[in-house]
Amino acid sequence: MFQAAAKSLVFALNTPISRGILVNIRRYCKETPIKLRISEALSGAELGENVKVEGWVRSVRAQRANLFLHVNDGSSLQSLQIVATSELNDPSLTFGSAVEVTGRLKKSPHQKQPVELEAEQILVVGECNPVDFPFKIKERHGLEYIRHFPHLRCRTNAFSSLLRIRSEAAAAIHSYFKENGFVQIHTPVITSNDCEGAGELFQVEPSGPEKTEEDDYFFSVPTFLTVSGQLHLEVMSGAFSRVYTFGPTFRAENSQSRRHLAEFYMVEAEVSFTHSLEDLMKVMEDVFRSATEHVLARCAADVDLFHKHVTPGHRNDVDAMLKRKFSVMTYTEAIDVLKRSSQTFVFPVDWGCDLQTEHEKHLVKHCGNIPVFVTDYPYNLKPFYARDNLDHPKHTTAAVDLLVPGVGELCGGTLREERLDLLSARLQQAGLEDTYSWYLDLRRFGSVPHGGFGLGFERYLQCILGVDNIKDVIPFPRVSGTCLL
CATH class of the missing domain: 2.40.50.140 (Nucleic acid-binding proteins)
Structure with missing residues (x-):
């Protein structure tokens, strides 16, 4: 049957009319660019x-x-x-x-x-x-200058390179999680929870004719733009052993610093069945290395533009970060390093203080200008979900921050408190037991030891490119006092 059909097709194509059609098709294909x-x-x-x-x-x-x-x-x-x-x-x-x-x-x-x-x-x-x-031919415009034109700066070499690098870095991060068995979860942008507990929230309310009274909320409760997808990932970690999310997060923080934005992107992951901060630290380090190696390989020309003309010499720092294993120290050891330093800090150093950017950068420098993990922070510095280190001489939690050159804190993570009695007591102490009753349910029904972390995507780009201002590594920066475009 097949041979007969093939003979019929050959015969049909050999007719004068068919040959003419084929000639015209070839001519059209040749002429059409x-x-x-x-x-x-x-x-x-x-x-x-x-x-x-x-x-x-x-x-x-x-x-x-x-x-x-x-x-x-x-x-x-x-x-x-x-x-x-x-x-x-x-x-x-x-x-x-x-x-x-x-x-x-x-x-x-x-x-x-x-x-x-x-x-x-x-x-x-x-x-x-x-x-x-605003951009002139054969002129090399600085990042600070082109920042004044958010609607046009993508036309410049530097910012178009940044956007290609950003795209490849995001793809590399997704690829890492996929290859390592993580399930991607689309966590909500609108939420009723303040995960960080710092109160730096943007409240969500309808406008126009649908605007509701203060005592008549659209969602029946006050809602906010998310500061983190962590709590929703914890929900999913009760059914999936490895989950992650990658999306926008928001902080109503009145800051004009070079490393803060009101809207930024976070990579967050949650790992179930783990008792160890080392498990989280391994994922943090692997994500950093995997994404950076991918970007250096796939965006070589774009990265070179930054390392030659925008941040000269930074490539050596990136290579050093990839060649050496990340350092590890406890918070107590970090305080000792800071106290022994000859540097005069703006913010005083004592056990129990929150580490500031100047402290973090000094610790990185002390470790040879490579990333360093700081673990076991004081209990009072971390949110309610951080696991209590009951056996520690000082009252600490199983928390870890990853500090990197030029930026300071890049990642923050904890083992989560899975013990119902301890978690319930802490929520009750903070007056949050009713608000987070659903969170306690997670500990009542099939709870397992687990932990997770969040990585600031813009800070990551700052780190590998050497860019000083976080506003220069995001397409449309949002900061207090201005919302251009």
Whole structure:
């Protein structure tokens, strides 16, 4: 049957009419340009073919007989050189304008670029007045300057590189958790819980005609933008041994510091059936190493741009972090290090004090400028869910922070208090027993020892790129006093 069908098909294609159709199809396919992204064109995969690229002009150089453009569409740091006759020049063909170019992709005679596009047609899709455009051709604009233009800064090399790095880093983190058996949970953005207990909450209320009275809440109870997905992950850890979430979190913290945002992204994970902080520390370190190695491999040109022109010399610091095992010290040991230091701190140091950024950076420096885990914090410094170290000489909890160069705290985690009597007593002491009655149920029905942590994604990017201000590693920074765009 199959052979008969094949013979019929061959016969049909050999008729004069069918041969004519095939010729026309081949002619149409040959004449129709192949649409490529700039990164695809630079790879040379369609060398010699008629292609079409779309993007934004990064440079224009007109000569008497020829026109040279560099066009970029965001898919690569490197731009594609367009070579055209002067007849294709146009007054609207300026730096920043959007174009569509059709022509033949050829091998470039210049060593610095693998290919170039010999243009047959250049269409200006969107004009750009270079006089009013805040970024100037052949100028290297600093991160602080381009921050004033959140709607345009993605057009610069530095910020487009940052966004590609950010995308790859997020993909690497998801890949790590998937490969290690974690189930992704989409935790809610709107919640009735204050996980951190610090009161730095954005309350959610309807506006307009649906606005409710103060005593008539939309959800029947006060609700807020989430500060952490941890408590919801703990719910899931009663059925899944490994879970994680990756999403936006919010803090109504009136801070203008270089490492705080009102809206930022958090990577949070929860591991069941663990009695050990070492288990959490291993996941923290592995996530950091895995994501960083992935970014260095997949975004080499973009990372090099930062390490050469934005934060010179930082690559050596990143390599050192990857080569050496992270240090570990207890909170008590950390206080001893700080007390012995000759440095004068703004915030006084004593056992029981909360570590400030200046303390954290000093501890990292003390350990050779590599990441350091600080464990066993005082009981009163950690939230109600932190596990009580009953056998510790001082009243501490099974908590751990990961401190990294240039940033300070990157991760914070604890073993969770799974013992119902101790957890109930602490909630009762804080007047939260009724609010978290559901949380106590988690300990009543099949509870297991478990723990988890949160990693600030923007701080991670600051660490590996050496960027000083957290506002420069997020597309649209949200801070108190301003909400541009």
